[in-house]
Amino acid sequence: MLMSKTSSSLEKYKVKKQIEKLSKIRGYGTELISLYIPQTKKVSDVLNYLKQESSTAVNIKSKSTRKNVLSAIETVIQRLKLIPQATVKEKSMVFFCGAIPQNGQGTEKIEIYPIIPPRPINTFLYRCSAEFILDPLIESLKEEEIYGLLVLDRSEAAFATLDGSHLEIAKRITSGVHGKHSAGGQSARRFERIIEQQVHEFFVRTGEYANKIFLEFLENNSLKGIIIGGPGPSKEKFANGNYLDYRLQDKIIDIIDIGYSGEDGVRMLVKSEKVGNLLANVRYMEEKKLFQEFLKHLAKDTELAVYGEDEVRYYLEQGAVEKIFLSEALDIVRVTVSCPACGYQEEITAKKYKLAEIQSEIQSRNCPKCNSSSLSIQDIKELIEELGDLGEQTGAQVEILSTETEEGQELWQSFGGIAGILRYRIDS
Numbered sequence: 001m002l003m004s005k006t007s008s009s010l011e012k013y014k015v016k017k018q019i020e021k022l023s024k025i026r027g028y029g030t031e032l033i034s035l036y037i038p039q040t041k042k043v044s045d046v047l048n049y050l051k052q053e054s055s056t057a058v059n060i061k062s063k064s065t066r067k068n069v070l071s072a073i074e075t076v077i078q079r080l081k082l083i084p085q086a087t088v089k090e091k092s093m094v095f096f097c098g099a100i101p102q103n104g105q106g107t108e109k110i111e112i113y114p115i116i117p118p119r120p121i122n123t124f125l126y127r128c129s130a131e132f133i134l135d136p137l138i139e140s141l142k143e144e145e146i147y148g149l150l151v152l153d154r155s156e157a158a159f160a161t162l163d164g165s166h167l168e169i170a171k172r173i174t175s176g177v178h179g180k181h182s183a184g185g186q187s188a189r190r191f192e193r194i195i196e197q198q199v200h201e202f203f204v205r206t207g208e209y210a211n212k213i214f215l216e217f218l219e220n221n222s223l224k225g226i227i228i229g230g231p232g233p234s235k236e237k238f239a240n241g242n243y244l245d246y247r248l249q250d251k252i253i254d255i256i257d258i259g260y261s262g263e264d265g266v267r268m269l270v271k272s273e274k275v276g277n278l279l280a281n282v283r284y285m286e287e288k289k290l291f292q293e294f295l296k297h298l299a300k301d302t303e304l305a306v307y308g309e310d311e312v313r314y315y316l317e318q319g320a321v322e323k324i325f326l327s328e329a330l331d332i333v334r335v336t337v338s339c340p341a342c343g344y345q346e347e348i349t350a351k352k353y354k355l356a357e358i359q360s361e362i363q364s365r366n367c368p369k370c371n372s373s374s375l376s377i378q379d380i381k382e383l384i385e386e387l388g389d390l391g392e393q394t395g396a397q398v399e400i401l402s403t404e405t406e407e408g409q410e411l412w413q414s415f416g417g418i419a420g421i422l423r424y425r426i427d428s
């Protein structure tokens with residue numbers, strides 16, 4: 001559930017935010033630990049490795065660095081013991097740990113950040129340095145983009161995958177269908193019917209190969225889209241004829257007229273300017289489509305489109321939200337204020353830049369329940385993460401939209417950056 005395809009924009013957003021935060025941290029000495037554990041590594045081996053590192057760290061000259069490195073290693077060991085092997089095997093695992101200087105207080109505290117990378121990381125890395133090693137994690141945030149290419153006419157079909165800049169021709173098949181009959185009249189019509197039947201059978205076979213080749217990428221979430229090309233009308237007939245598995249059918253991002261069929265056609269397709277632009281903008285197109293659905297509901301007055309924090313939160317809490325759209329531009333946090341004396345708690349939504357103001361406001365008033373003066377901020381969470389988590393917990397599809405598209409701009413400027421589509425209407 002956590003890493004399901006539909007929630008990936010939220011997961012990525014969270015990791016991005018953590019990277020931003022971690023990149024600003026500098027240790028007092030060479031004492032910040034970065035640990036990357038690939039899927040193939042045994043947790044028990046890593047634990048042994050860390051124990052070894054710990055026994056070496058005893059020799060560090062600076063007393064404070066030695067102390068901090070030893071506590072950081074111990075903290076990682078304790079946390080790693082709680083991580084099941086299955087989690088590492090499925091996603092790989094990253095830890096950042098160290099004595100983090102506390103804001104303006106001149107003190108430091110051991111903090112640990114376990115992170116599941118958006119895409120599994122393949123290399124083992126242990127490093128102790130003055131800053132965290134973030135590059136492999138940043139790398140894993142980049143989209144793994146595999147496109148399925150299918151070029152066909154009625155005589156042949158070629159299947160290929162494009163992964164970054166690497167093109168692989170996966171398969172080529174021919175139909176055995178011949179050209180037009182020369183005779184006219186009755187026999188020509190009969191002949192044409194036979195040809196049509198043969199073409200249909202060829203399309204069925206083409207669909208079966210496409211399913212075999214492309215579905216595995218769809219199932220591991222790396223298939224970004226399918227582009228169909230070729231000369232003549234066959235490609236449209238194929239694309240509109242439900243020859244593909246319905247999940248692949250949904251992945252068709254364009255149908256492009258190209259002068260050749262077969263392998264040559266595939267190469268032409270990749271070189272075409274249209275495909276170049278398309279590939280650069282797939283998430284872009286996806287974001288447009290996603291928010292257009294919301295706008296359609298609004299225009300048709302289906303009463304299923306909701307927006308604004310209060311309204312969306314209300315329906316999220318009822319479990320009635322099917323899709324939630326959050327603008328990446330949202331600069332709002334959710335602050336949890338609590339009273340350690342009596343357990344009183346309240347939550348405040350505020351612009352990030354107002355945090356200092358809120359801090360002093362809280363210090364200046366007493367707890368409304370027990371009247372003690374110990375109210376304090378317990379937690380500060382990005383509103384995107386808070387609403388996103390709420391969405392995930394209630395089965396909503398969570399989509400973080402950039403402001404790159406017109407639709408994303410509209411979400412941000414006209415709807416306050418928070419919108420949703422309901423599964424069903426309930427009266428508030």
Ligand SMILES: [Zn+2]
Pocket residue numbers: 339340341342343344367368369370371372
């Ligand atoms: Zn209280």
